Amino acid sequence: MSFTDKTACRPIVDEFGFSKDFFDGSLQFLSFLTGEYFRAEVHGIENLPDSGRAIIAANHGGILPWDAVVIQNLVFNHHHERRLVRPLMEDYIFYLPYVNIFMNRLGAVRACQENAEKLLLKEEIILTFPEGLKGVGKSFTQKYVVQRFGRGGLVKLALRTRTSVIPVAVKGSEESHPLLFKSNRLGKIFNIPFFPFTLTFPALGPLGLIPLPAKWSVAFGKPFDFHNETTADFEDPVIVAKYNEEVRSTIQAMLKETR
Amino acid sequence: MRDREWVHEVEVIGTLNVLNACADAGVRKVIITSTTAVYGAYYKNPALIPETFPLSPQYASPWVKDKIEAESEIKKFREKKPEMIISVLRLCFVLGKKVNNFFIRSLLRPVVPVVMGYDPCLQFLHEDDAIEAFMLAIEKDYSGEINVASADSVPLSTVIGTGDRKPLPLPHFILYPLYEFLWGINIIDTPASSLNFMRFPFSADTSLAGRVLGFRAKYSSLESVRIFYEFHR
Numbered sequence: 045m046s047f048t049d050k051t052a053c054r055p056i057v058d059e060f061g062f063s064k065d066f067f068d069g070s071l072q073f074l075s076f077l078t079g080e081y082f083r084a085e086v087h088g089i090e091n092l093p094d095s096g097r098a099i100i101a102a103n104h105g106g107i108l109p110w111d112a113v114v115i116q117n118l119v120f121n122h123h124h125e126r127r128l129v130r131p132l133m134e135d136y137i138f139y140l141p142y143v144n145i146f147m148n149r150l151g152a153v154r155a156c157q158e159n160a161e162k163l164l165l166k167e168e169i170i171l172t173f174p175e176g177l178k179g180v181g182k183s184f185t186q187k188y189v190v191q192r193f194g195r196g197g198l199v200k201l202a203l204r205t206r207t208s209v210i211p212v213a214v215k216g217s218e219e220s221h222p223l224l225f226k227s228n229r230l231g232k233i234f235n236i237p238f239f240p241f242t243l244t245f246p247a248l249g250p251l252g253l254i255p256l257p258a259k260w261s262v263a264f265g266k267p268f269d270f271h272n273e274t275t276a277d278f279e280d281p282v283i284v285a286k287y288n289e290e291v292r293s294t295i296q297a298m299l300k301e302t303r
Numbered sequence: 304m305r306d307r308e309w310v311h312e313v314e315v316i317g318t319l320n321v322l323n324a325c326a327d328a329g330v331r332k333v334i335i336t337s338t339t340a341v342y343g344a345y346y347k348n349p350a351l352i353p354e355t356f357p358l359s360p361q362y363a364s365p366w367v368k369d370k371i372e373a374e375s376e377i378k379k380f381r382e383k384k385p386e387m388i389i390s391v392l393r394l395c396f397v398l399g400k401k402v403n404n405f406f407i408r409s410l411l412r413p414v415v416p417v418v419m420g421y422d423p424c425l426q427f428l429h430e431d432d433a434i435e436a437f438m439l440a441i442e443k444d445y446s447g448e449i450n451v452a453s454a455d456s457v458p459l460s461t462v463i464g465t466g467d468r469k470p471l472p473l474p475h476f477i478l479y480p481l482y483e484f485l486w487g488i489n490i491i492d493t494p495a496s497s498l499n500f501m502r503f504p505f506s507a508d509t510s511l512a513g514r515v516l517g518f519r520a521k522y523s524s525l526e527s528v529r530i531f532y533e534f535h536r
Contacts, residue, residue: 061456159349
């Protein structure tokens with residue numbers, strides 16, 4: 045048919061919006077960004093499974109989701125199975141113009157239980173930032189202080205789906221966009237959680253959104269397996285809170301180590 | 304579309320009238336068409352929306368609001384008459400020779416205004432698949448809401464590119480007031496709220512249709528789009 049060739053170059057997506065074409069097309073640039081610009085180091089990549097589902101829990105920082113991009117790129121380039129990580133991002137990412145397309149085509153979906161469960165059932169590796177907005181919105185003086193992990197959605201998900209959680213410590217995300225000040229009132233006008241003031245943004249306009257060339261390092265820790273838990277534990281708030289804090293403090297300890 | 308009162312009469316009261324008449328005549332089963340637009344195009348939607356997803360009329364456009372209201376009336380009716388089978392098929396955008404709605408008209412313009420910086424993945428259904436879904440709904444008895452869509456989705460940019468149309472990206476803070484103004488002076492036939500469907504995704508989870516109806520779309524979304532533009536060349 046005459047019209048097939050023309051459409052071949054345009055992105056074809058899976059049911060979550062991930063486009064293999066877009067991923068392949070941007071791989072070279074993102075590998076340059078991760079490897080040369082951020083000079084990212086990887087530790088403990090062998091803690092990721094060769095196959096099957098897993099949940100990565102990482103600390104969050106920086107106003108733009110570079111941490112998700114870097115982790116995805118590092119896993120793809122350094123893990124011998126070249127596994128694709130699916131980031132689960134905060135709502136506002138899918139509200140920002142262009143950022144929403146970019147992240148969605150790279151495989152990111154909105155962080156909610158429905159999406160997480162569907163991806164895990166497809167035996168994917170999902171990347172979560174359990175701190176959520178509190179991680180992004182903390183000021184530079186609070187850098188690498190891992191914030192509270194929501195209400196335990198991560199642990200509940202892991203227990204319910206019997207998936208192991210891999211703690212990940214990311215360094216460099218905070219220095220790339222050091223948040224000096226945030227304005228909730230301006231944020232309301234733009235319908236985003238807060239309006240950020242970094243060293244370069246909004247002073248340099250859109251150029252200020254280019255991340256600073258901080259040195260990054262990403263450490264993958266030993267997985268938490270919740271296999272010996274019974275089904276009754278899934279909704280037990282005490283057990284959920286205990287594991288929640290365990291994962292959080294592990295990431296905090298790993299961040300101290302990789303100083 | 305413009306006459307709000309009349310649309311409301313048709314969608315909500317009309318649906319109720321049909322249901323009452325059917326119950327009165329002892330009809331065993333009623334199949335009602337709805338749309339996946341009832342979920343609303345919103346950035347907080349899950350990637351694949353299940354039938355159980357709460358419908359929120361406060362974000363909806365007037366047309367969708369009536370659909371949501373009609374659906375909630377159907378739900379109430381179902382509870383009162385549990386012996387009746389009422390299937391509600393929520394269809395995604397259907398593409399076909401005779402189908403005509405605001406979305407299809409805008410896709411057929413030589414230049415399609417789109418919201419700058421947004422490119423939602425959309426589901427499309429070939430008209431043959433839509434008919435197939437209704438045939439299956441007649442065969443199988445399922446009282447409840449069912450999403451009917453093709454399992455895959457296509458980015459809006461790919462849709463416009465497939466049809467050899469040119470996208471005209473405008474920032475949302477210009478496009479929305481512009482549409483509201485043009486709608487107000489009768490130049491275009493859709494209010495600005497319909498732009499949400501070209502800005503945010505609202506893809507439906509089709510697994511229930513597969514389980515209870517055995518429905519699987521023969522044409523993918525992209526194939527339906529290609530066939531549609533071939534026809535409207």
